[in-house]
Amino acid sequence: MVLSGTGGGSRRRQASVPDLVEAARAGQPRAVARLVSLVEDASPLLREVSAALAPYTGRAQVVGLTGAPGVGKSTSTSALVRAFRDAGRTVAVLAVDPSSPFSGGALLGDRVRMSDHAADPGVFIRSMAARGHLGGLAWSTPQAIRVLDAAGYDVVLVETVGVGQSEVDIAAQADTTVVLLAPGMGDGIQAAKAGILEIGDLYVVNKADRDGAEQVRRDLRSMLALAERDEQAWRAPVLATSARSGTGVDEVVDALEEHHVWLLDTGELARRRERRARGEIEAIALTTLRERWGGLEGRAELGELAVRVAAGDCDPYAAADELLEAAHA
Ligand SMILES: Nc1nc2c(ncn2[C@@H]2O[C@H](COP(=O)(O)OP(=O)(O)O)[C@@H](O)[C@H]2O)c(=O)[nH]1
Ligand SMILES: [Mg+2]
Numbered sequence: 001m002v003l004s005g006t007g008g009g010s011r012r013r014q015a016s017v018p019d020l021v022e023a024a025r026a027g028q029p030r031a032v033a034r035l036v037s038l039v040e041d042a043s044p045l046l047r048e049v050s051a052a053l054a055p056y057t058g059r060a061q062v063v064g065l066t067g068a069p070g071v072g073k074s075t076s077t078s079a080l081v082r083a084f085r086d087a088g089r090t091v092a093v094l095a096v097d098p099s100s101p102f103s104g105g106a107l108l109g110d111r112v113r114m115s116d117h118a119a120d121p122g123v124f125i126r127s128m129a130a131r132g133h134l135g136g137l138a139w140s141t142p143q144a145i146r147v148l149d150a151a152g153y154d155v156v157l158v159e160t161v162g163v164g165q166s167e168v169d170i171a172a173q174a175d176t177t178v179v180l181l182a183p184g185m186g187d188g189i190q191a192a193k194a195g196i197l198e199i200g201d202l203y204v205v206n207k208a209d210r211d212g213a214e215q216v217r218r219d220l221r222s223m224l225a226l227a228e229r230d231e232q233a234w235r236a237p238v239l240a241t242s243a244r245s246g247t248g249v250d251e252v253v254d255a256l257e258e259h260h261v262w263l264l265d266t267g268e269l270a271r272r273r274e275r276r277a278r279g280e281i282e283a284i285a286l287t288t289l290r291e292r293w294g295g296l297e298g299r300a301e302l303g304e305l306a307v308r309v310a311a312g313d314c315d316p317y318a319a320a321d322e323l324l325e326a327a328h329a
Contacts (some may be wrong), residue, residue: 017045021052024151029124032092032151036126039143046143056150058273060092061260064158064174066199071182072206073159075243081117082246083253084155090122092153096141096160096170097129124153139283142173142276171199172279175272176259178202178252181220183212197227200236201259204252208240234262293327301326 015023015034023031035053038045065073065080077093084091117123128137128144141158148156160170171177179200184207196203203224205217221238237255241248263269301323308314314322 017048017052021049021150024147025056027121027152029121032124032147033126035147035151036094036128036144039140039147040128042140050143050146053146053150056152057146058149060145060149060153060156061256062145062149062156062158062173062175063256064160064170064177065180066160066170066177067180067182068185069161071180071185072241072243073161073180076180076204076206076241076249076252077157077159078116079241079243079246079249080157080252081123083249085117085120085122087253089154090152091155091157092124092148092151093126094141094144094148094156094158095125095127096137096158097127124148124151138169138279139287141170142280142283145173173276175263175269176201176256178204178256180204180206181216182207183210183216197223201234202252202255203236203238204248205238205240206243208248209242209245213240232266234259234268293324299323299327 015031020031020034024035035049037043038049043049063080065077067073074095077095081091081093117125126144128140141160145156145158158170158174177199179196179202181203182205203220205213205220207213217238217240224236224238239248239251239255241252243249260269263272305314305319305323309316309319
């Protein structure tokens, strides 16, 4: 395992992209970490990296784990990693932290927990933050998932703070979305009202060792029962775990497997992946446009157009078209 949260790869000497990709695919964690750093840094090499990775993508089971801070996402992630490893599957974990402009420090506690897996070459763990580049995490998270997928990990687990965290819409990026809740968080069912009822494929009430877990479970079940769904639709189970002791984690793994089979059987997996690809293309195209047309406000044409629009000689739509044409030229 490699804990490489701080990136900074761009300052190191650059190995060639084909070498890096080959090394990553051979299971060398340093190479995987370098590739994720390239994503994090929005390196100009990404175009080439992405092309080299493409033939190897689409194999990993991508699982998103989301929930309010403190519900036990990292503890659950660690427990899930153990369960997957016991089942002989390799796992990559991407801990996405939208709250921090730099990765590393904020996830120190997670690192300690994850050190359980430090000696295991079948586990790769990486934290990632937005570096403030255009597009942010919405752009970089799916690209990092691509790297881990192409590197050959059987399961890619993405931990991210939700919900209402619009920047990282994990439900749009994972095959299966697990929503975690916990009793005594005060916001368990509030969060449900904020939209989690639409995004969960699996609901897990963690900290089942605490009072109130069963109540959260009942409330959630009755809310889910009210939501309309057709006969063929997946019925999201509401499970209970105590991630710290590992109780219930095997049931989560079983449910993940069941959902994966359902995704395959119904064709929903392909649909979700196409939706994901759509989002990626859009994010990259928009980022490219912003970069290309960035600094529109500084263009000489804008001043001239503004004079004309203010004077009523030109309407603002026509002016915007002219500005874009000028910027594009
Ligand atoms: N009682 C209890 N505490 C837990 C359980 N799982 C996690 N915790 C604790 O809840 C706190 C937050 O856990 P963490 O995994 O960091 O939550 P995250 O912010 O969602 O990643 C930590 O102190 C954990 O030890 C559990 O099953 N039972
Ligand atoms: Mg965490």
